[in-house]
Amino acid sequence: GAGVSQTPSNKVTEKGKYVELRCDPISGHTALYWYRQSLGQGPEFLIYFQGTGAADDSGLPNDRFFAVRPEGSVSTLKIQRTERGDSAVYLCASSLPGFANTGELFFGEGSRLTVL
């Protein structure tokens, strides 16, 4: 499809394990964002890429979280030594150049992470 694609849609893991979540943005969207959404809450900003570089990673909660976007398209969010508190839906969004003029982010359906 033409939308933002996230895989896996669901991931169940055990505490302490390593997890990777993938995001494939809309073609031509240079900006990519990761958000985390806990149950009953709004999305919480994690990191923003403009091209290949992380323009702002101030939302990453700690050094167990890391994200890459090596070729300026697909991005991977990596979580080390997962904890139960990491359980949430991880949303990826992309936007056209000039996002600041429209505010329109295009979100994927999210990856639901459950840490047992």
Added chain:
Amino acid sequence: GESVGLHLPTLSVQEGDNSIINCAYSNSASDYFIWYKQESGKGPQFIIDIRSNMDKRQGQRVTVLLNKTVKHLSLQIAATQPGDSAVYFCAEMWGGGADGLTFGKGTHLIIQP
């Protein structure tokens, strides 16, 4: 810290009635506001936006009102339909917005038949 919030977590309306969803913000530097709709199991979807130099903006069946004096934002949905059932988030942006948006907690809109 978090500055965008909503007054009511759940709003129930009759099909065909108008809905009003409210949002308060505390950052006076915010200059751009956006409403998103999130259906169950899906990502948020852009509905409408408004800049701080405007008081009102209309879209298809939706109107956003901005009151900068009291730092209040509302989304009005006319003639609500079953497909309007969702969680609605207001989000704010300031300083160019390159870091994305700050979302509030959301209001769950329930449409009664």
